[in-house]
Amino acid sequence: MHPSSEALVLGVETSCDETSVAVVRGGREVLSNVVSSQIPLHAEFGGVVPEIASRQHVRAIGEVTRVALSEAGVQMADIEMLAATRGPGLAGALLVGLNFARGMGLGLGVPVAGVNHLEGHLHSVWLSRDSPPVPPPVLPMLALVVSGGHTELVVMRDHGKYELLGRTLDDAAGEAFDKVARILGLDYPGGPAIQRAATGADEPVRLPRAWLPGTFDFSFSGLKTAVLHLALEMATGSTVTQLRGTALPKIDVAGRLSPEQVANIAAGFQESVVDVLVRKTVGAAEAVDAASVAVVGGVAANRALRERMQRDVTRALFMSAPEFSTDNAAMIASAGFYVPAPAEGDVQPGLGLSG
Numbered sequence: 579m580h581p582s583s584e585a586l587v588l589g590v591e592t593s594c595d596e597t598s599v600a601v602v603r604g605g606r607e608v609l610s611n612v613v614s615s616q617i618p619l620h621a622e623f624g625g626v627v628p629e630i631a632s633r634q635h636v637r638a639i640g641e642v643t644r645v646a647l648s649e650a651g652v653q654m655a656d657i658e659m660l661a662a663t664r665g666p667g668l669a670g671a672l673l674v675g676l677n678f679a680r681g682m683g684l685g686l687g688v689p690v691a692g693v694n695h696l697e698g699h700l701h702s703v704w705l706s707r708d709s710p711p712v713p714p715p716v717l718p719m720l721a722l723v724v725s726g727g728h729t730e731l732v733v734m735r736d737h738g739k740y741e742l743l744g745r746t747l748d749d750a751a752g753e754a755f756d757k758v759a760r761i762l763g764l765d766y767p768g769g770p771a772i773q774r775a776a777t778g779a780d781e782p783v784r785l786p787r788a789w790l791p792g793t794f795d796f797s798f799s800g801l802k803t804a805v806l807h808l809a810l811e812m813a814t815g816s817t818v819t820q821l822r823g824t825a826l827p828k829i830d831v832a833g834r835l836s837p838e839q840v841a842n843i844a845a846g847f848q849e850s851v852v853d854v855l856v857r858k859t860v861g862a863a864e865a866v867d868a869a870s871v872a873v874v875g876g877v878a879a880n881r882a883l884r885e886r887m888q889r890d891v892t893r894a895l896f897m898s899a900p901e902f903s904t905d906n907a908a909m910i911a912s913a914g915f916y917v918p919a920p921a922e923g924d925v926q927p928g929l930g931l932s933g
């Protein structure tokens with residue numbers, strides 16, 4: 579069921595905490611990309627609450643679809659294909675978008691593609707607001723997928739053909755940003771908050787890097803612990819060894835840090851993450867002799883990461899525009915256009931990349 583080259587695809591994304599619907603022409607040209615974020619609803623809990631997410635998707639999806647069609651200047655009847663995320667993500671949240679798309683597909687009599695969310699992120703560098711769109715990446719492409727749930731180095735040989743080179747053994751990079759932000763008393767989501775705080779740093783602290791030599795894997799949990807220990811020491815003036823036996827959870831670490839200390843820890847943490855991500859990506863691109871390099875996913879919106887990638891990557895570099903970095907339906911429409919796997923069966927919360 580390959581769509582025609584100019585097909586209008588309606589994408590639907592509800593894998594986590596954004597309800598998004600988009601209209602994309604020919605897999606690349608974005609006519610609309612509406613994202614209704616639930617962040618304020620989850621912020622007081624410091625992370626996404628699955629039950630709240632599902633209910634909010636149900637509430638929002640109809641209106642988000644109406645706005646996406648209207649912004650694109652098209653009618654429901656113009657849509658030639660639908661594409662919805664089938665995994666990975668939160669089961670209840672995925673069900674809302676996938677079943678909504680299936681219902682619409684039945685009503686309109688058009689095919690519905692079930693899309694792998696990670697494949698969506700990879701396709702974010704095919705998207706463009708220009709008409710006609712600027713030239714796309716050349717394959718094979720080495721991609722760093724770096725988000726709240728994933729940190730992976732992937733070789734894309736063709737649409738639908740991927741090889742996993744390495745992945746995080748513990749926390750995803752975005753998850754580390756979120757957890758460190760919590761330690762420092764910064765807002766959720768942590769990525770943008772840490773980026774903002776880091777701009778005030780005059781002397782970034784030096785934090786460890788987990789290189790895991792000889793692999794393209796990552797590890798960020800040790801870094802998170804190092805931040806916690808350092809923050810405790812700065813907040814109390816005692817070493818972690820001296821603090822043993824103290825009721826640590828009772829210590830208001832964030833409340834005792836000065837804004838300068840928060841800025842210097844945030845900047846040091848960001849530098850450590852960026853350093854590892856960039857060097858591993860450069861090494862992987864060399865190892866597979868990639869024609870192009872892509873950086874995609876929520877953390878790709880990070881300014882320090884973008885600047886270092888621009889400086890150090892010598893191959894054709896494609897970084898998803900911030901609008902297409904965090905979760906959105908345009909990337910799902912694009913992946914569905916290039917890899918139109920029928921949306922059959924159940925949602926797949928633990929789905930990985932393969933093929």
Ligand code: KG4
Binds near residue numbers: 724773
């Ligand atoms: O791709 P995404 O929207 O959702 C997932 O599929 O996980 O990524 C969300 C993650 C969050 O952890 C958030 O803190 C991080 O991306 N993020 C950033 C920035 N903007 C979002 N991390 C660092 N710097 C940013 N500017």
Ligand code: ZN
Binds near residue numbers: 699
């Ligand atoms: Zn994502």
